[in-house]
Amino acid sequence: MQPRDTIAAVATPPGRGGVGIIRISGPRCADVANAVAGKLPKPRHAHFCSFSDADGSTIDEGICLYFPAPNSFTGEDVLELQGHGGPLILDLMLQRVLATGIRAARPGEFSERAFLNGKLDLAQAEAIADLIDAETTSAARLASRTLQGVFSERIHKLVEGLINLRLYVESAIDFPEEEIDFLSDGKVSTNLQSIIDELVAVQKSAHTGRLMRDGMTLVIAGRPNAGKSSLLNALAERDSAIVTEIPGTTRDLLREQIQIDGMPIHIIDTAGMRESTDPVEQEGIRRARNEIDQADRILWVFDDKDDPNHLTLDRESLPEQVPLTLIRNKIDLSGTSPALVDDEGLTEISIAAKSSLGIDLLKDHLKQAMGYTGSVEGEFIARRRHLNALANAMNLLYQGKRMLEETAAGELLAEDLRLAQQSLNEITGEFTADDLLGRIFSTFCIGK
Structure with missing residues (x-):
């Protein structure tokens, strides 16, 4: 597939920099080079030149590079004009290039042409965006x-x-x-x-x-004053949430992004689940329910001294399709040691979130639950x-x-x-x- 039109775009990020690049792809690259740089450079050789406006005045100076088809990223003729990286000068350069009769590229169109011309398959083309x-x-x-x-x-x-x-x-x-x-x-x-x-x-x-690409969405939920915000702080390793002894301190959603051995995790701390007549707290609980339904995993936090019957009722209220890990918190008050118990596929971890006791057990569990091995050998983004x-x-x-x-x-x-x-x-x-x-x-x- 060889599109007949020629496209151009700024290939460097927005903002100021030492170098700014205009990328052109298509059959009219030679016309652009002759009009803007004065000549078509030798393939794959850097040619220093002045970039001229239509009236012959100099817009900028820099390097011109030419990659003839099919040996280029897109499989077409490709021209790169490398000048200075100021936003204004790059805009002037792009407008000059477009004035030669070519059009502005759509988002991803260079990669699309590389795919259509057999230079990349679709998974490889997507990997370019994922790498960026x-x-x-x-x-x-x-x-x-x-x-x-x-x-x-x-x-x-x-x-x-x-x-x-x-x-x-x-x-x-x-x-x-x-x-x-x-x-x-x-x-x-x-x-x-x-x-x-x-x-x-x-x-x-x-x-x-x-x-590894999207991260895991982890929702911390439970009854009021179970230590959910303390768990958020322990995982984030900073005081992200306000922690008090007053039940219902957290009314809205709190979000944190962390990494465990390079794996991104999106943590959401939610309002305590209980019956309430307070409209603000009711809204917080409604939002918590929405996040729970969309989570990759739920961490249900309960007090070490809670009534076991309450835990049974709480579990019945959670969506069956979302994986669940039970967090028995505040074990420091009873002198219990951190532990991980797996009973018929349901994991319960005993911790003391306020002092970060047992947090390493939880992190290891999360890595295992996500199938993360810590090695990229033989792996890929998906x-x-x-x-x-x-x-x-x-x-x-x-x-x-x-x-x-x-x-x-x-x-x-x-x-x-x-x-x-x-x-x-x-x-x-x-x-x-x-x-x-x-x-x-x-x-x-x-x-x-």
């Missing part, structure tokens, strides 16, 4: 690995396995005289299970990558749409496996394999609707 937006070292490293193709290689391996299995199954359907028995030879079942096992591993890595595509492919493979085992229906298995392959191809963009591409690239920076 990364807020932690770990997220930046994982985004870089995705940009290098680590995620795409895992997807291509899965797709290759599906293609080979489809060929075998569909050949047996098309040539029944070969009398291939799907169940007796075991080849289909073995290969299908191998693909499922690999997909499980990719899903696990993608889940960690999504958490987005929610990637997780959805992987989950859809997994459902189709399990469905195909069930059809194979229950009915030996080769046609149904072949269709499920085809749809699973299509779902995986959506990740790299080999099968992607145009409207999805538009939404993805519209979130990019202008000039990228």
Whole structure:
């Protein structure tokens, strides 16, 4: 794909800096170079020149770089004009470039053209935006690995396995005289299970990558005066929330962002849950309920001396779909030691938030709950749409496996394999609707 129009944008961040870059891509790069820089420089050689206005006056001085197609980021002719980084001078330069008859680039259009011209797949293109937006070292490293193709290689391996299995199954359907028995030879079942096992591993890595990109939303909830704000302060390692002995001190939501071994966590402290006639407190409780419903995990805080029946009632009021960790607080008052107890998948951690006793246990639990290993080896950044595509492919493979085992229906298995392959191809963009591409690239920076 080679768009006929030529585009331009400022490729450096807004604000003042030593260097500002105008990036141009498309077939008219040579015209722009001749008009603004006086000549088209030798490919991949830095050419120092004056950047001229239409009347011949000098706007700025700097370096001109030319990258002819197809050996450029976008796969098209690319020209970069590198001058000084003041906002005014960059605006003058951009207006001069646009005056030659080209248009301003849309957000993400350079990356979109790189994708459409086969220079990047869709997962790699998204990784550019993720690398720019990364807020932690770990997220930046994982985004870089995705940009290098680590995620795409895992997807291509899965797709290759599906293609080979489809060929075998569909050949047996098309040539029944070969009398291939799907169940007796075991080849289909073995290969299908191998693909499922690999997909499980990719899903696990993608889940960690999504958490590293987006962070985990952790809602601290519980009855009034249970020590929720003290827990927020302990996790944030600073006095973020006001702590008093008066029940109901926290009326509104308090938000903090922390990192645990480079993993971003968004913590929300909420108003104490109880029946109240105070309209302000009622609004705080309503907001708390909304955040609980949208959380990645709930930390339900209760006093070490609370009535166990209250805890049972409290748990019944929480949404079943949101993972829950029980926090038994104020153990310092009873002389109890910090502990972590896992009972049939429900974890209870005993701490003293005010003195940070047992907080390390909680942090380790959160890392384990999110599947974080502390290593980026073999990992990559991922987005929610990637997780959805992987989950859809997994459902189709399990469905195909069930059809194979229950009915030996080769046609149904072949269709499920085809749809699973299509779902995986959506990740790299080999099968992607145009409207999805538009939404993805519209979130990019202008000039990228």
